[in-house]
Amino acid sequence: MLRQSLNFKLSQKLSPQQIQLMKLIQLPTQAFEQRVKQELEENPALDDSKDNLDDDYDEFSNQDEYGDDNDTIEADINVDEYLSDDDIPEYRTQANNYSADDDEKSIPYASGTSFTQSLTDQLNTRRLSEQHYGIAQFLVGSIDNSGYIRRSMEDIADDLAFTMNIYTDVAEVEQVLKVVQQLDPAGVGARDLQECLLIQLSRKRSNDSTELAMKLVGESFDAFSKKHYKKILEKYHIDEDELRDAIEEIEHLNPKPGSAYAGGSTRMVEQVVPDFTIRIKDGELELTLNGRNAPELHVSRDYSNMLKGYKEAKEKSKSQKDAVMFIKQKLDGAKWFIEAIKQRQETLFMTMSSIMYYQKEYFLTGDERNLRPMILKDIADEIGMDVSTVSRVANSKYVDTPYGTKLIKEFFSESMTNSDGEEVSTREIKKILETVIGEESKRKPLTDQKLAELLKEKGYPIARRTVAKYREQLDIPVARLRKEI
Secondary structure: OOOOOOOOOOOOOOOHHHHHHHHHHOOOHHHHHHHHHHHHHHOOOEEOOHHHEOHHHHHHHHOOOOOOOOOOOOOOOOHHHHOOOOOOOHHHHOOOOOOHHHOOOOOOEOOOOOHHHHHHHHHOOOOOOHHHHHHHHHHHHOEOOOOEEOOOHHHHHHHHHHHHOOOOOHHHHHHHHHHHOOOOOOOOOEOOHHHHHHHHHHOOOOOHHHHHHHHHHHHOHHHHHOOOHHHHHHHHOOOHHHHHHHHHHHHOOOOOOOHHHHHHOOEOOOOOOOOEEEEEEOOEEEEEEOHHHOOOOEEEHHHHHHHHHHHHOOOOOHHHHHHHHHHHHHHHHHHHHHHHHHHHHHHHHHHHHHHHHHOHHHHHHOOHHHOOOEOHHHHHHHHOOOHHHHHHHHHHOEEEEOOEEEEHHHHOEOEEEOOOOOEEEHHHHHHHHHHHHHHOOOOOOOOHHHHHHHHHHOOOOOOHHHHHHHHHHOOOOOHHHHOOO
16 A cells, blocks of 8 residues: 655765865875866866966955855856756766775886896896796796795696696796796795795805804794794704804895885885974974965966856857856866865864874973873864864874874874873883883893783783783784894
8 A cells, every 4th residue: 555654864965065175184295286286187267377367366366365255256257147047067966975995096116127027137147948938937927026936836837837838847847946046136936934044045155153044944943933042052052152143144134035126126215295394492382284285276367257258248159058057167166176275274284283282291392101192082072073084184194293203193092090090191001111121131021911010010000911912013022032142
């Protein structure tokens, strides 16, 4: 049976302008510059040249630097008189609402010889049969950016038959692999860390230290990697000085022989451009926004003149109507973009200013133990904005401080109560934990339980599991792996 009913539903939708603003806020300085450049190329009604500034828009462009008068563009020109009520421009209904995960992420590369090409060039200097050269090329193509071959020789032999019509066996593939492992950098083509270290040690000049290092890696790699030094001393009948020299030989080897070439020679070096600068002047903090975040944009004079020409035209043709819709779209787009930049500046400055004064004691001293517990909601409540907006600012922006360039999200941390009943930042506890581990005896490193007891003595009663979590976050290994002789 059919029946009619009324349903009330409350929903929230973002306008295209709000979506555009959110996207701009999350961009760091360099990405924001590229976004402004892209908008200037796509929207001819947007201009950054002072010579092309229209007198009719002086008030619009100079009002609070970017202007906030929503009626400026149409103050003298009633564009809507050319459009009927049914003619809604398509751009008005487009939101382009997609998440940051959908953005195309590209990594810039510098020109030069790739890691694989360098190995291939070295192969060309070797005397190999046609079959062995084909196998060697396939092996080189199987080497990852760290310099390792992760696949089994059986799989490679099968792939050679299926993809290159090279019928071989595991023994022949391993024979050619020995040739590949003679290429530079030393250690390339290894199948695991143990083999990588052995290849590098075999190229070093032989002496007592390197011979012992070869034995440690080749015969007692498990005990060595777990730092069971007492067992090693008893097995090889050596003293601690001899073992220390052998360990030093191993520590000078490269565990990832391909990473230096692949990561340093072909990729461009990324440079962090701080979005804010904090300086101490006469004992007070001074915050400035990077000037590259404040481009001088305005509406193009040429487009405003076009609208004037269409207004003065006596006959309104279909082509004129289409032209007016196009011009109105571009003018609105330029106006929205200028307003979004202004709001972006205000949001960035307001958020960072609140963070700066919330962590004033840290910025004045540089001591991480003075960092107050702070979560996104603390700043959001203070500036009257949503937590997601503060998150967009904190996750991708850097600030230049007297103590180095810092990622803003590093200033946020949870809190815990110490033995005096005061709330302290987890960053403060991590800093103290790092200091305690740095001062420990490396011959007998402190266990997580002992670290928890020492922190409790200092007034920070935390569990052993919490100590282990903080230690892992600081990228500090367990006590056994911190042991030295």
